[in-house]
Amino acid sequence: MPYVSTLVSDTPTPRIWSRIKKIAGKRSRTPTPVLTTNDGAIGDAFQAANLLVHHFNADVVVVGGGIIGACAALSLQQAGKNTLLLDQYPPPHHKGSSGGKARITRLANFGPPQLMAMLEDAMARWSHLSTLVQEELVSPAPMLVVGQKTENVEKMARSVEKSGHKPTWLTVAQTNAKYKTRFTEDFTMFEDHSAGVMRADRCLHAVLKLFRECGGGVEGGWKVDAVEAGDGWVSVRGPRGTVTAQHLLLCPGPWASQLLQPLGIHLPLQPLKTKAFLYKNPSFPFACLLDVTSLRSYTYALPAMTPGSVMKIEPGESDGEGDTAFLREKVAKYVSRYLPFGREEREEECWFTESPDKEFILDRHPHHSNIVYAIGFSGTGFKIAPTVGFILACMLTGRDPGFDITPFGADRFSTTRFKSRL
Ligand SMILES: Cc1cc2nc3c(=O)[nH]c(=O)nc-3n(C[C@H](O)[C@H](O)[C@H](O)COP(=O)(O)OP(=O)(O)OC[C@H]3O[C@@H](n4cnc5c(N)ncnc54)[C@H](O)[C@@H]3O)c2cc1C
Numbered sequence: 001m002p003y004v005s006t007l008v009s010d011t012p013t014p015r016i017w018s019r020i021k022k023i024a025g026k027r028s029r030t031p032t033p034v035l036t037t038n039d040g041a042i043g044d045a046f047q048a049a050n051l052l053v054h055h056f057n058a059d060v061v062v063v064g065g066g067i068i069g070a071c072a073a074l075s076l077q078q079a080g081k082n083t084l085l086l087d088q089y090p091p092p093h094h095k096g097s098s099g100g101k102a103r104i105t106r107l108a109n110f111g112p113p114q115l116m117a118m119l120e121d122a123m124a125r126w127s128h129l130s131t132l133v134q135e136e137l138v139s140p141a142p143m144l145v146v147g148q149k150t151e152n153v154e155k156m157a158r159s160v161e162k163s164g165h166k167p168t169w170l171t172v173a174q175t176n177a178k179y180k181t182r183f184t185e186d187f188t189m190f191e192d193h194s195a196g197v198m199r200a201d202r203c204l205h206a207v208l209k210l211f212r213e214c215g216g217g218v219e220g221g222w223k224v225d226a227v228e229a230g231d232g233w234v235s236v237r238g239p240r241g242t243v244t245a246q247h248l249l250l251c252p253g254p255w256a257s258q259l260l261q262p263l264g265i266h267l268p269l270q271p272l273k274t275k276a277f278l279y280k281n282p283s284f285p286f287a288c289l290l291d292v293t294s295l296r297s298y299t300y301a302l303p304a305m306t307p308g309s310v311m312k313i314e315p316g317e318s319d320g321e322g323d324t325a326f327l328r329e330k331v332a333k334y335v336s337r338y339l340p341f342g343r344e345e346r347e348e349e350c351w352f353t354e355s356p357d358k359e360f361i362l363d364r365h366p367h368h369s370n371i372v373y374a375i376g377f378s379g380t381g382f383k384i385a386p387t388v389g390f391i392l393a394c395m396l397t398g399r400d401p402g403f404d405i406t407p408f409g410a411d412r413f414s415t416t417r418f419k420s421r422l
Contacts, residue, residue: 058084058217060396061236061245063224063259065091066098067200067382068374069251070207071389076249077216079393084243085211086236088255090220092204096253097351098382099201100276102305102312104288105383106143106195107163108156111359112407116163118387121403125386126198133206136199139286141303143195144170144179146187147292153188156292165194180283180340195288197303200382207386227263229368247396250373254351260373263365268413269376270354274318275327278304279335280342281311291334299334311341312348316379354378356413362391363410372396 062073065087073085089095105126107119123138130137145167147153157167167190175181175189183189212218219240226237227248234248252259254271281303289301297317304310313335315327324347335341355361355376365371372395374388381388387403394401 055241056084056217056219056243058082058243058245060084060247060249061086061234061243062249062251063087063236064251064253065208065218065220066096066251066253067204067207067385068098068253068377068388068392069249070204070211071385072249072251072374072392073216073389074207074211074214075386075389075393076396077211077214079397079399081247081393081397082215083211084217084219084245086219086222086224086238086243088221088223091208091218092201093220094349096255097353097377098204098253100312100348100350101199101201102302103198103200103203103382104143104195104290104300104302105138105198106192107165108143108159108192108194109380110155110159114404114407115359118384118391118403119163121390122384122387125390126203126383129203129206129210129386132210135202135206137203137206138196138198140193141195141197141287143192143288143290144175144189145192145290145292146175146183146189148186148188149293150188152292152295153190156192156290157190160190160192160194163194165192167192179285179287179289182338182340191287197286197288197305198382199305203382203385224259227259227371229365229371232370234368234370246370248371249392249396250371250375251392252375253377254353256353256373256375260375263371265365265373265410267361267375267410268356271351272318272354273349273351274315275324276312276314276348276350277328277331278306278310278312278345278348279339280345281309281340282342283340284311289339299331301339310345311339313339313341314379318352352377352379360388360408361410362388362395362405362408364395370396 059081060076060083062069062083062085065085073083076083109115126138145153145156160167169190172183172185172187175183222238222240224236224238228235232246235242235244250259256269286303291299299316301311301313304312313331315330353376358378360381361376362374372392374392391401391403391405
């Protein structure tokens with residue numbers, strides 16, 4: 001539970017101290033910081049600051065209330081750690097990577113072999129979470145995989161087979177009859193029945209609800225702008241106060257560099273803004289679509305999980321700034337050529353954070369093992385979040401997660417430079 005600290009014994013850093021004096025000075029009517037309360041005047045800045053700057057205590061502080069941080073916070077709280085989740089905006093919100101109502105889940109992937117066990121585990125965890133909140137968070141929906149390059153479609157089919165599922169190959173005529181599409185004879189296609197649609201907003205809501213129910217604390221509007229660490233302790237600071245804890249977990253999504261670089265962790269991450277477009281859907285069945293013609297930028301379509309029949313279509317690329325005109329034109333052209341969608345209803349904005357190999361990064365601070373970070377989840381992190389959250393909780397509590405996470409370490413990037421400034 002939050003408490004007001006005795007800052008006298010906490011020796012605030014010069015920066016905090018100058019802020020305390022500034023706040024206390026602003027609120028007082030005289031040049032000397034004096035704060036008047038119901039009980040009478042309190043005469044010095046230390047005591048004034050006690051009432052103005054909050055100080056929280058926790059076993060673990062998690063920065064980032066997107067789906068990764070929320071799942072990790074839940075796992076930590078379930079493991080008996082008093083956990084405080086901080087976010088610069090009140091979670092859930094739409095400003096990072098976890099907003100919106102729908103995501104795709106599937107087992108097929110082009111990641112390292114170790115990823116498959118994690119994806120399977122994540123499906124089981126989402127199903128368990130659905131049971132706990134008595135709500136269907138993931139609905140089975142076949143994924144129609146299409147492409148004008150047969151080798152790309154075959155590569156995807158092999159990945160489906162590796163997951164223990166059998167791709168259902170379709171002819172162009174069968175596909176166009178079933179999905180009301182207009183694919184041409186140069187396309188190859190199959191259905192992947194391991195896929196599903198996630199109710200993304202309900203998933204995040206459910207995880208935050210369960211976290212609060214088992215005693216976890218959530219603070220929104222709490223931007224962390226400084227971190228200090230020592231042997232077995234960390235302290236994070238922001239305009240709303242200071243949190244001291246034994247462990248720190250950083251899940252900052254597209255804001256990763258702002259938090260990690262001052263800690264001396266420099267990783268080749270690229271935050272990219274992109275757009276998704278929502279179209280009226282009179283006839284495409286409840287299913288997802290993946291076009292793998294270009295391995296550089298897949299085109300996805302999925303049920304938007306909004307009232308009425310609406311499909312969300314994602315261009316799978318970005319110029320970094322989310323240039324709407326360019327992305328809208330690309331999507332509109334694809335829809336008018338191949339898909340039975342109606343008019344465009346609206347657009348959604350989303351950030352993703354790419355590492356050079358498009359795989360995520362789970363690691364520890366090189367000099368402070370009590371600081372762990374999880375970043376770079378690109379366009380695939382939602383489905384795997386409960387498993388990543390469990391692994392992160394194990395990393396912070398000294399338990400064996402039972403997964404080989406070596407391929408996801410930061411040391412795979414030769415450009416990584418660690419210069420700890422803590
Ligand atoms: C268009 C699009 C489609 C996608 N489709 C799929 C899909 O079909 N399937 C799938 O599995 N994945 C998909 N993804 C990827 C998935 O959504 C992301 O990988 C996942 O949401 C990443 O979550 P996160 O918690 O790492 O980041 P975020 O959700 O961005 O959370 C980071 C949080 O940290 C907070 N924060 C940052 N800095 C600070 C600070 N200094 N102080 C306090 N708080 C801070 C932010 O406010 C934010 O809430 C898609 C992504 C996009 C953009």
